[in-house]
Amino acid sequence: MSINSFGHLFRFTTWGESHGPALGAVVDGCPPGLAIDEGMIQPYLDARRPGQSRFTTQRQEPDQVRILSGVFEGRTTGTPISLLIENTDQRSKDYSEVAKAYRPGHADYAYDAKYGFRDYRGGGRSSARETAARVAAGGVARLVIPEVTILAWVSAIGGDAIDMANFDAAQIGQNPFFCPDAQAAARWEGLVDQARKAGSSLGAVVECVATGVPAGWGAPLYAKLDAELAHAMMGINAVKGVEIGDGFAAAANTGEGNADPMRPADDGRNAGPQFLANHAGGIAGGISTGQPVTVRVAFKPTSSILTPMPTITREGEATELFTKGRHDPCVGIRGVPVVEAMMALVLADQKLLHRGQCG
Amino acid sequence: MSINSFGHLFRFTTWGESHGPALGAVVDGCPPGLAIDEGMIQPYLDARRPGQSRFTTQRQEPDQVRILSGVFEGRTTGTPISLLIENTDQRSKDYSEVAKAYRPGHADYAYDAKYGFRDYRGGGRSSARETAARVAAGGVARLVIPEVTILAWVSAIGGDAIDMANFDAAQIGQNPFFCPDAQAAARWEGLVDQARKAGSSLGAVVECVATGVPAGWGAPLYAKLDAELAHAMMGINAVKGVEIGDGFAAAANTGEGNADPMRPADDGRNAGPQFLANHAGGIAGGISTGQPVTVRVAFKPTSSILTPMPTITREGEATELFTKGRHDPCVGIRGVPVVEAMMALVLADQKLLHRGQCG
Amino acid sequence: MSINSFGHLFRFTTWGESHGPALGAVVDGCPPGLAIDEGMIQPYLDARRPGQSRFTTQRQEPDQVRILSGVFEGRTTGTPISLLIENTDQRSKDYSEVAKAYRPGHADYAYDAKYGFRDYRGGGRSSARETAARVAAGGVARLVIPEVTILAWVSAIGGDAIDMANFDAAQIGQNPFFCPDAQAAARWEGLVDQARKAGSSLGAVVECVATGVPAGWGAPLYAKLDAELAHAMMGINAVKGVEIGDGFAAAANTGEGNADPMRPADDGRNAGPQFLANHAGGIAGGISTGQPVTVRVAFKPTSSILTPMPTITREGEATELFTKGRHDPCVGIRGVPVVEAMMALVLADQKLLHRGQCG
Amino acid sequence: MSINSFGHLFRFTTWGESHGPALGAVVDGCPPGLAIDEGMIQPYLDARRPGQSRFTTQRQEPDQVRILSGVFEGRTTGTPISLLIENTDQRSKDYSEVAKAYRPGHADYAYDAKYGFRDYRGGGRSSARETAARVAAGGVARLVIPEVTILAWVSAIGGDAIDMANFDAAQIGQNPFFCPDAQAAARWEGLVDQARKAGSSLGAVVECVATGVPAGWGAPLYAKLDAELAHAMMGINAVKGVEIGDGFAAAANTGEGNADPMRPADDGRNAGPQFLANHAGGIAGGISTGQPVTVRVAFKPTSSILTPMPTITREGEATELFTKGRHDPCVGIRGVPVVEAMMALVLADQKLLHRGQCG
Secondary structure, eight states: OOOOEEOSSSEEEEEEOTTSSEEEEEEEOOOTTOBOOHHHHHHHHHHHOSSSSTTSOOOOOOOOEEEOSSEETTEEOSSOEEEEEEOOOOOOOOOHHHHHBOOTTSSHHHHHHHHSSOOOGGGGGGSGGGHHHHHHHHHHHHHHOTTOEEEEEEEEETTEEOOGGGOOGGGGGGSTTOOSOHHHHHHHHHHHHHHHHTTOOBOEEEEEEEEOOOTTOBOSSSSOHHHHHHHHHHTSTTEEEEEETTGGGGGGSBTTTTOOOEEOOTTSSOSSOEESOOTTTTEETTEEOSSOEEEEEEEOOOSOOSSOEEEEBTTSOEEEEOOOSOOOSOTTTTHHHHHHHHHHHHHHHHHHHHHHHHO | OOOOEEOSSSEEEEEEOTTSSEEEEEEEOOOTTOBOOHHHHHHHHHHHOSSSSTTSOOOOOOOOEEEOSSEETTEEOSSOEEEEEEOOOOOOOOOHHHHHBOOTTSSHHHHHHHHSSOOOGGGGGGSGGGHHHHHHHHHHHHHHOTTOEEEEEEEEETTEEOOGGGOOGGGGGGSTTOOSOHHHHHHHHHHHHHHHHTTOOBOEEEEEEEEOOOTTOBOSSSSOHHHHHHHHHHTSTTEEEEEETTGGGGGGSBTTTTOOOEEOOTTSSOSSOEESOOTTTTEETTEEOSSOEEEEEEEOOOSOOSSOEEEEBTTSOEEEEOOOSOOOSSTTTTHHHHHHHHHHHHHHHHHHHHHHHHO | OOOOEEOSSSEEEEEEOTTSSEEEEEEEOOOTTOBOOHHHHHHHHHHHOSSSSTTSOOOOOOOOEEEOSSEETTEEOSSOEEEEEEOOOOOOOOOHHHHHBOOTTSSHHHHHHHHSSOOOGGGGGGSGGGHHHHHHHHHHHHHHOTTOEEEEEEEEETTEEOOGGGOOGGGGGGSTTOOSOHHHHHHHHHHHHHHHHTTOOBOEEEEEEEEOOOTTOBOSSSSOHHHHHHHHHHTSTTEEEEEETTGGGGGGSBTTTTOOOEEOOTTSSOSSOEESOOTTTTEETTEEOSSOEEEEEEEOOOSOOSSOEEEEBTTSOEEEEOOOSOOOSOTTTTHHHHHHHHHHHHHHHHHHHHHHHHO | OOOOEEOSSSEEEEEEOTTSSEEEEEEEOOOTTOBOOHHHHHHHHHHHOSSSSTTSOOOOOOOOEEEOSSEETTEEOSSOEEEEEEOOOOOOOOOHHHHHBOOTTSSHHHHHHHHSSOOOGGGGGGSGGGHHHHHHHHHHHHHHOTTOEEEEEEEEETTEEOOGGGOOGGGGGGSTTOOSOHHHHHHHHHHHHHHHHTTOOBOEEEEEEEEOOOTTOBOSSSSOHHHHHHHHHHTSTTEEEEEETTGGGGGGSBTTTTOOOEEOOTTSSOSSOEESOOTTTTEETTEEOSSOEEEEEEEOOOSOOSSOEEEEBTTSOEEEEOOOSOOOSOTTTTHHHHHHHHHHHHHHHHHHHHHHHHO
16 A cells, blocks of 8 residues: 555545656645636646756756646646646656665665565656645645635745845745745855756755644544645655744744734634734644734755765675766755645645534 | 534544533443443542642542443443443533633634533533543543553653653652653743742643554554544644654654664564664555554643633623633643543554454 | 454444443544534434334344533533443343354354453343443544534335435434335335344345545545455445445446546536546545545344254354344344444544644 | 545555546555566556457557656665556547536536536546546556466456356356356347347446465454455445455354364475465454455446436436437446456565565
8 A cells, every 4th residue: 555645535546756747736635616627737747847957857857747638728626637748858867876785874775665666767656746746736726715815935045044034925936945034045056056067965954834724624533734745745755844834943832932822813703813923833722813824844965975985785795986977966856746735735735624513 | 514423433432521410421432341330430530530649730639430231241341331430520610701702712602602601510521521431432432442552641741851871661650740851850840830829821742652552553544543643632622733653743844754664573473563763653555564653742731721811701891801710720731641542543443443344 | 352343543443242341432533623412423423323113123222322521611622521321231041052052144153263261141242232332432523524414324225215206304203214215114024024024134235425524535445445444344234345436336347337427517516526426436546525425334134033053062063043023124223323424534634634734 | 625645655546537638546655675567567467458349448658657666777766656558549529518417326426516627538537537546556566476376367247157167267258248257248249239239238246366475464443454455446446345255244254154274284384274264354353364365346337328318407307318429338348357456566665664664
């Protein structure tokens, strides 16, 4: 059971490997009647697309998405939406080294331990290339939640964090790092370049905020909004940590310091309370409060580096390996559109779940 | 859809509220033929039981678990195991204040926004009392994975962390904090006492390590072992952050610094590699590597404090509220047996999933 | 994976064995705010209750249902509803024969083949006693679909069918057979008595009609309304066949003969079409049409008979066995409330699913 | 929630409409290491392919399946297998009539009632063309259960049944009806021709037997082997009835007449009992007994006929409609490979489920 699906009512299934002919997603449960075409999904894929700067992998993929089903006369029909993305730049390099030995930090050894063998070309199914399918599915999810605005950015690379005082959303699209702080972006250019040239790699932190989520989405237990987000984010390649709201900082706080007091809404009408803080990240008891939903995600540095590392062969003998070829010096950068997509997918699902039970 | 179930093959469903007559869990999918009786589950409930020191809530609950089905002549039959725990100390206090206004930081407002009304007695379904059912289910899960040893502890309270140089597993059961560092335990006694007397509360960090997990459990996507653990842990009451292995520290690291190089196993036989580090926390590509599986979990400070906080009534008018009555000054402490239980439940499920697909 | 759950959004899980201390169901996903108490569920259990006439098993069970969670101040809260029914008449008879050999037609051999051993007391989990839990869950489901009226009856026993010309719904509650044809009921009294006295048993057909189901419930594929009903009904103990609408008679018909032509609604308003026939049983393409949903269910004769039958022991040696003790001479009779319950459970689930996706 | 997926551990999802560019299936959970290529799946699609005789629709589709993922060096990798079949003969006919009014007996009205609009070209998602995707997925399923042999045939058309005394499996592939009785096949040629020429259609019964299923597959409740088969079969387009073993005939039988007595295995070794009858169709208590698993499936006559039938327009006004264009005069015929595929898919899933829980 590989469970390549995610979601309850709004559910998607992805398939495809790094070096197969194509990859794709089947989105099931999308409400009918939503206006949709490829052009509404493509921008998200374009944001994730590799090869757009020297700070990401040089693999060239147009990542043009095709809708093969579930749409009629420009609207969703309520039947499954099949999304297809062709692989065009699976370079026929020599994989004999990777076939024989396990790259440290990669999924090679674990896949072999599980399945007995593996598609070693470019990481096969474990490649971050799979996230293209999620981003496409996320584009459909956004149509389901027009009331929600999702914004993600890189907030730290290699331990060098942005200054929130400099936060400017307009900056995010102006640099190759999805960085909202122009000064940090300038620093990161040198930082990532240095890592890239040294054949090294850097970790990163991605933050994501969803505004417009009404109070009441989520479920008390085992489909808690925060638990579902943690599941979604920790399932992204290279992610090692997830925080909701203040996250680990809350663990060092007191009840008073961590409180989110409430006041009546400004306009006098009972349109939900005005919160005086948002330590909780917009979620209480697993259910949205109407405040912005905030998530922080830790990406480890890419395991593919040029420094030779001790490892073993499939036969269990000692060897050394370094990763030749194209890779992201900081995989967290391209994690930004993926984090946004997963946020959209979780929220679309929770919206439908809420409507089903309480609508 | 409240989705009060967790797991795929080894799946449990919990029910019950803080002030109802009882709570329980139905464990479905347990393999047949395992030796079991109440005495094998009770110790885990005893570890979580409230009222055992002045550092936890003074609610007195024997938390005696009864097995109502799925067991015959001392062995599991493969049919669902119903576990029942009676509530005995639902104090009939005056809930009129909580009924009328929303406690800040609690799930009160979110529940009302979702369901239109709520069982306000002791938090109803959102109470951490529900975790007793998970701990009972976790006791069954442990029978499924005898090859695995699970150990959790509190590693920080209110920002005061243990010193790993002092780590002594034998200490964990010797103090009321599940603390492996005797010096830290001594400090925390003062710290938590102070918070308790001030009517305040403190956050905490819980760490959990599972040793003996063989390589190959987990699944590449959407049921990744790390994603399932993140889901499980973030679904525990008051949890705001989850890390696997180095977690957020990995985001500040380089590829070289974060590498887990491999060497052949010491004994010459190919019994899996010897890893030279475990930054990954025993999981690569969503699949276990055979190294210890390590998780860190952030618990926020209990929202129930004696300091009055601004809030609103159900009618949307401004008021102030503080939480009278019994509560945990540091809810993370009693989170330790819950984290262990969720670890066991995830691993039992993943073991069966792996056997189903690859066995 | 025993999968003791059913349903997608409105989902219930049952547990318990024939001779355990109790059995029950956990109903998850019930919408909040519905008026509910035990008295609204009990009548369905009373209809199914054994020992009410000489034509059903003489086991005496009050089958009093208790609600343990999910209800507050007389209304559902949206959290799981735990229903408990105690077993009170698990007679401590001698099971040594059943323990040693397999009763032909019973699940004894199959359970042993699957699980390696079995709870042989009264059939354990395979006993029709489990259906009490479904009937209780069905009572909750009915609250979710107040627009629907469900009526089931026995239409044939041992091949002796009712005459639809005599159909009188008021008769169903007037005889011990749930028979709408007074003349057939009179004949069956002799028929079933004869079987009972001879230690034999008889098969039966149960029909069920749900009126008031609006057009649009169901799903095109794999959760088709008819497929879900087939699943639900074939999962009832002793059921061997399910028909929707004309069922197998449709297979002997022509396209013209099987057509359900439509006319505009009588009242001129477009309140859905008026259908001139209902061969389809109210379902087209897996989705309800607004016509009555009709199902026919075949119950085999109880396998428990007094005639000794060749069988084998657990060790594989030849022996003979007949079933002493209490049993239903025609298990289909008490199938009527179970069929109604499963109809309610499927429809409640489909209503919520429809609302979630299309609401 | 359209739930276009089926199965628990071995799970497939289909997508595509009659007149879209393609349709397909994603098979998730297939065990790794199985030898596979397109040539091992294609024969099942060829058996189902339309246009091979005058007794099926004249739509010409090569139905060439392509494997897009999940296979490496000729073996399954354990990751999802994406199967794609292009539509090539979506004739650009005039659909204005079908767009405006509802074809009686078709899903047109129900889809509109559910989704608010529909893809009316060739029935869209409700077209039997979707079954090509299931047949492809079934081809993969067969690889998972090499111990099982599945054989299906048509046993009656328009009420004219085969004579089991004439049963000859070798005949099934020798006539265009999948008919094992040469004399019946000869009669059906006239029967179906007559219907075809008259623009009428006929119902049919398909039988399916799976031999080699070991005792122990299935689950006691809600995933009973018979319930899962009923779900699978009733979910096939045009199916209105499902029987396991004797089905409705059992409902007219006595306990003695319906018994399946057991004897020790002939060879003296305890290789499971020898059953003296198979009224149960190889399933007891929802679990396989080791006997052949037998299913009968009723297909209604195709609703597409040339006789004009009263119906209504989308605006609710009276009109008449008959179905021009290509259609199957007896859709049950091409149901044979679909029934076989669903049998394979259910058994593959149950095998993995059994191994997961009890393996």
